[in-house]
Amino acid sequence: MFVPLFLEVIFPILLLIGLGAFLQRRYQFPLTPFSTLLTVCFMPAAVFLNMYRVELNYQVLSEMLVYLLLFTLATVLLSHLLGRILKVNDGEGAALKNSISLMNSGNFGLPVSQMVFSTNPLGVTIQIFVLVFQNLLTYTYGLYNLLAATKTFKDILRSLIKLPIIHALILGLAFQLFQIPLPRALLIPLDYLSAGFISLALLLLGAQLANIRIRVYHKIITWAVIGRLVAGPALSLLIIYLIGLDGVVAQSLFIASSFPTSRNTSTMAMQYQVEPELHAQVVLYTTLLSSITVTLVIFLSSILF
Structure with a gap:
């Protein structure tokens, strides 16, 4: 089962990442406009539609929150x-x-979840909550680590409020809870944007990885890889058994724990000039090696849950 799983889920993702890297090396696209387009348009559309269409279960939401904390x-x-x-x-x-x-719950994680749970919207919805939670963590705890508390709480809150996926999540929840129907004239373009999210996200990830230059291998990289790709899923499995999760919820959360380091860590490190090369190399190595570890976790999740 391992080889077919790799070929059906991970290999198509690696193919698009590789294509993005090749195109970036060949044409040297300016990546900021594409990243902005993905963040403010394609990803929010995918988040909104999934929240709009899924059947919410408050017990599942409470279990997710406990697990994520x-x-x-x-x-x-x-x-x-x-x-x-x-x-x-x-x-x-x-x-x-x-x-x-x-973790890279957006460019990498959401496409993986959409492939694995293509017939079960709940699995994708759980990944969306993980994505939102990770974004909140990135712009609070992640920034704190980089800036050593030089960024005020007000600045952090302002940054979070501006995130389009937060708006999309709130709107999707509101439309779901109050059963507000959307006309086809709006659903059709939203479907088009949502369908384009996977390809653009993976092409952009490949293009960003193509710009990373490896000069010196640092010992931190080894421990970061072990911590993110090995210890992360191990801790996840322990917590899942500890709080008694099962089924699609357990599968989705276990798979989400195996994703590589968030590309935002490299972006923020470059912006604030805090070990930018080290951050970039960690993103590169964890992304490449995750093709093996994520496949293994998906395989284990199908057996354990």
């Missing part, structure tokens, strides 16, 4: 412990903490 606490504690054992400096410590705690 425990899983985040566990990965944060693990990264802090590793930082102390390795005696890293502040910049390296920020890279290690963010690399283990922050």
